[in-house]
Amino acid sequence: MNCPVCTDVVLAMSSREGIEIDHCPQCRGVWLDRGELDKIIERAAPAVVGSMAPPVTPAPLRDERPRESDRDRYEDRRRDEDRYRDERYREDRDRYRDDHRSSEYYRKKKKRGFLEDLFDFD
Numbered sequence: 001m002n003c004p005v006c007t008d009v010v011l012a013m014s015s016r017e018g019i020e021i022d023h024c025p026q027c028r029g030v031w032l033d034r035g036e037l038d039k040i041i042e043r044a045a046p047a048v049v050g051s052m053a054p055p056v057t058p059a060p061l062r063d064e065r066p067r068e069s070d071r072d073r074y075e076d077r078r079r080d081e082d083r084y085r086d087e088r089y090r091e092d093r094d095r096y097r098d099d100h101r102s103s104e105y106y107r108k109k110k111k112r113g114f115l116e117d118l119f120d121f122d
Contacts, residue, residue, distance in 0.1 A: 005029050016118050017043070030119065044115055 003009045003024040011022040011031065019039050022031040032040075 003027065003029060004031075019118065021118070040115070040118065044113075 001011050001022065003011055003026070005027050006024055009024055009026045012025055013020060013022050015021070019036050020033055021036070022033070023029065
């Protein structure tokens with residue numbers, strides 16, 4: 001069967017997890033036979049329902065004004081010390097910040113879902 005968009009390219013057929021998918025290697029178009037979309041929806045439904053979070057209940061309101069004891073507790077008493085002004089320590093702090101702010105440090109690997117596995121033709 002020829003691609004409806006490219007007209008001169010023959011569609012490649014692949015069967016994954018019992019679902020037949022016709023795709024065009026040139027325009028990357030995907031065509032499904034009758035009933036194939038229903039199979040995909042049935043298999044993807046548990047993943048979608050499981051990822052929906054329950055409604056969040058609001059937290060009880062609290063008086064956010066700081067008390068005298070809170071101000072004293074969080075006051076920085078070390079700010080007048082000489083080691084915070086020393087350049088040797090500043091370089092170490094900056095290097096540590098730069099190392100841990102890189103995007104590779106915090107990047108998490110994304111879990112592949114059913115649909116990604118199904119439509120991965122490369």
